[in-house]
Amino acid sequence: MHKRYWIIISLGLILLGIVFYLGVLSNDRIKIEELDLEVPLLLDGYAAQEKEALFVREYLLDKPLDKDLFTDKIKKPLAQKGFELLEYAAEPQKDKISHTFKIGRGGRALYILRLKEPKPRLKEPEVSKRPAVVPRRPASKVAIVLDDWGYNMRNIALLDSIDIPLTLSILPSLPYSKRIAVREGQKENREVILHLPMEPGDETIRLEKNTLLTSMDKDKVLLLMEVSLSTVPNAKGASNHMGSKATQDETLVRTVMDELEKRDLYFLDSLATSGTVCEKEAKGRGMRFAKRDVFLDNVADKKYISGQMDKLIGQARRNGSAVGIGHDRRLTLEVIKEKAKQLKDDYEIEFVLTSELTERF
Numbered sequence: 001m002h003k004r005y006w007i008i009i010s011l012g013l014i015l016l017g018i019v020f021y022l023g024v025l026s027n028d029r030i031k032i033e034e035l036d037l038e039v040p041l042l043l044d045g046y047a048a049q050e051k052e053a054l055f056v057r058e059y060l061l062d063k064p065l066d067k068d069l070f071t072d073k074i075k076k077p078l079a080q081k082g083f084e085l086l087e088y089a090a091e092p093q094k095d096k097i098s099h100t101f102k103i104g105r106g107g108r109a110l111y112i113l114r115l116k117e118p119k120p121r122l123k124e125p126e127v128s129k130r131p132a133v134v135p136r137r138p139a140s141k142v143a144i145v146l147d148d149w150g151y152n153m154r155n156i157a158l159l160d161s162i163d164i165p166l167t168l169s170i171l172p173s174l175p176y177s178k179r180i181a182v183r184e185g186q187k188e189n190r191e192v193i194l195h196l197p198m199e200p201g202d203e204t205i206r207l208e209k210n211t212l213l214t215s216m217d218k219d220k221v222l223l224l225m226e227v228s229l230s231t232v233p234n235a236k237g238a239s240n241h242m243g244s245k246a247t248q249d250e251t252l253v254r255t256v257m258d259e260l261e262k263r264d265l266y267f268l269d270s271l272a273t274s275g276t277v278c279e280k281e282a283k284g285r286g287m288r289f290a291k292r293d294v295f296l297d298n299v300a301d302k303k304y305i306s307g308q309m310d311k312l313i314g315q316a317r318r319n320g321s322a323v324g325i326g327h328d329r330r331l332t333l334e335v336i337k338e339k340a341k342q343l344k345d346d347y348e349i350e351f352v353l354t355s356e357l358t359e360r361f
Contacts, residue, residue: 031081032111035103038077039113058114065099065117078103083110139350140316143167143290143357144336145239145268145325147195150174156183158333164340164351169195169239169268169325172228173209185234191353193268194232196225196256198243201273208241212256214249221255229263236355237266237288244273253281261287266358268292270325288358296326296335305335313339313349321357 032055039057071085078084086109087102096116104110144164150171159166168184170177170192185192197208210224229235238260246252247269257278260267266288269278282289294312297305309324316322326332343349 031083035077035081035083035111039074055110056112056114058116060096061115061117063117064097065115067099070115071101074101138320139348140313140319141321141350141352141357142313142316143321143323143352143354144296144312145169145193145292145323145354146332147239147241147270147325147327149180149195149328150177151328152176153180155328155330155333156180158330158337159184162333162337162340163189164336165189165191165353166336166351167191167193167354169193169241170232170235171195171197171208171241172231174231177231178233181232181234189353191236191355192232192234193354194229194235194238194265195241196228196238196243197241198246198252200242200246201244205242211242212246212252214246214252216252218255221252222259225256225259235265237268237358239268240270240272240278242272243270247276247278248273250277250281253277257281257285257287261285266290266355268323268354288355290323290354290358292325293322294324296324297329297332300329300331302331302335305332306339309335309339313343316349323354323357 039059067088067090071088074085083103083105085101086104086107087100089100091098091100093116096118099115099117101113101115102109102111103113145167146159147169148171149168151174153176166189168180168190170181172194181192184190197211199207199211199213210228212221212224216224238256240247257267267278267282267290269276269289269291271292279289279291293315294308296308296312298308299305305326312322312324326336340351343351
């Protein structure tokens with residue numbers, strides 16, 4: 001009887017040990033799966049293709065991996081889940097370089113991440129030749145931004161007929177905001193930015209949904225920015241919609257700039273007021289910034305818009321670059337199309353996306 005009692009106790013302890021071990025494994029597996037969801041987000045921009053295996057993930061990258069930057073980015077999700085980077089190794093292969101990250105805890109590897117990047121091709125030696133022609137001076141660069149997209153798709157066909165680069169500033173949370181952002185954000189000669197509604201000085205003006213107000217606290221501002229950005233995918237930056245009051249408020253502007261900098265987005269100041277503090281706050285962070293030089297269509301008249309386009313181009317010739325802002329209006333698009341045709345053979349003028357002009361700041 002005494003012997004049977006100790007056998008039962010021993011079996012019970014063994015069973016409890018097995019249950020505890022399986023529980024630990026199950027908990028590790030859950031955390032691994034959570035980490036597995038975050039890794040593709042860290043590889044945004046590498047066009048990675050996943051090849052799955054149990055606790056082993058392989059991604060094929062379309063450009064070289066910045067190993068130090070990626071290692072810094074993965075530290076936070078690892079620490080949140082109680083893991084650490086145990087080992088890193090790079091292995092040259094025939095046409096690729098394989099980066100292996102071993103992840104786990106207590107020296108035990110639980111997750112292996114392999115990132116395979118294309119091996120850089122050797123650059124062929126250049127044969128020096130005497131230039132056949134005298135080099136032209138650098139072209140003056142013109143960026144055109146079209147505001148207020150998202151209400152409808154009426155001008156999309158006309159937009160598609162214009163072959164110069166254009167930046168579309170899309171209002172958030174409208175019936176066609178996401179559709180236009182996805183459609184145009186995939187095109188080489190189009191750039192999408194968020195047209196962020198901000199409080200105007202005139203209290204009688206109708207406000208867009210989720211307009212940022214100077215009376216809001218930081219958490220409310222960040223929540224509305226999160227919602228707005230979620231409805232404008234592919235956004236490379238943001239600009240202010242109205243905002244003559246909001247862009248003078250340092251507290252609000254700091255919150256906006258902090259969030260844009262965190263997301264690596266640039267800011268375009270529409271200059272709704274001369275008292276704006278946006279440039280000062282952007283420069284203080286060293287973030288990318290641009291500002292409007294010319295409004296194109298304050299008057300709905302073809303002759304006026306054409307004159308504003310000439311003014312924009314003249315300013316670019318004098319200063320090397322200029323940013324013009326118009327709107328999602330048929331007359332504006334028609335004038336832009338005509339001017340683009342007239343300037344097709346003018347090699348001293350180059351139409352560019354707005355992000356290319358942010359470097360000057």
